[in-house]
Amino acid sequence: MxxxxxxxxxxxxxxxxxxxxxxxxxxxxxxxxxxxxxxxLIPIRMSPNCYCGNPIPFSDCCEPYIKGIKAAPTAEALMRSRYSAYAVHAIEYLLKTTHISQRKYHSKKDIEQWATTNQWVKLEVLKATEKTVEFKAYFLDAQLQPQVHHEKSTFKQQNGHWFYVDGKFY
Structure with missing residues (x-):
């Protein structure tokens, strides 16, 4: 035994x-x-450049738009600032810069989850016109898997302010 x-x-x-x-x-x-x-990621994270990829500091690039100090002067500037807002989790700015006609389709909870669950790596603007911006947003998902969000966004200007209206996803 x-x-x-x-x-x-x-x-x-x-x-x-x-x-x-x-x-x-x-x-x-x-x-x-x-x-x-x-x-x-380290070279990107330690870069003095703005999250949106412009070769200037965040404090001089997108942050003034996000904080409401200045209005984004173009659709592309607004789109870049919205990307930066995802990176810094500025959810109120994302809601505020969504056109009023579209806000009912975007919940604060969902935007916050999308922004905070992912790690925003890089923005690539492919083409910009007066009212549209085609871009690729590179990020790591919750499982640290690299992902690409490819979109052609439409914007509308009202009373001197640009707003995100909608996008076509690829």
Whole structure:
């Protein structure tokens, strides 16, 4: 009986060790993936440039629009400031700069979840006209998987202020 118990104990111990090894490998793989992602993000995160990609500091670029100090002068400037607003979680600004006719389709809770769940990496403006901006927003989702949001947004100017109306997603 004791020999049987000893064999069972060894089998159990072996299973536990195998499980620990799998968990360690999984954790090691996760850490390696995260390290690679972070290595690619560090130059962006440490950049003195604005989140929107303009080569000037956030405090001189999008922040004055987000804080209401200045109005975005163009549709592209508004779109860039909205991207920055997602990056800094300025939810009220995102709601305020959505055209009044469209606000009922956007909940504060959903916008906040989208903004805070993702890590905003880079904005690429593909084409801008007076009232439209086509762009790609690069981000990491909650599982740290790289994603691209490709959109052609439409904007409307009223009383000297630009507003986001809608977008076509690709």
């Amino acid at each position: 004791s020999r049987q118990n000893e064999e069972n104990r060894k089998k159990h111990s072996k299973k536990i060790n195998e499980k620990r090894l799998r968990e360690q490998r999984s954790e090691s793989d996760r850490k390696a993936k995260l390290k690679l992602i972070l290595q690619n």
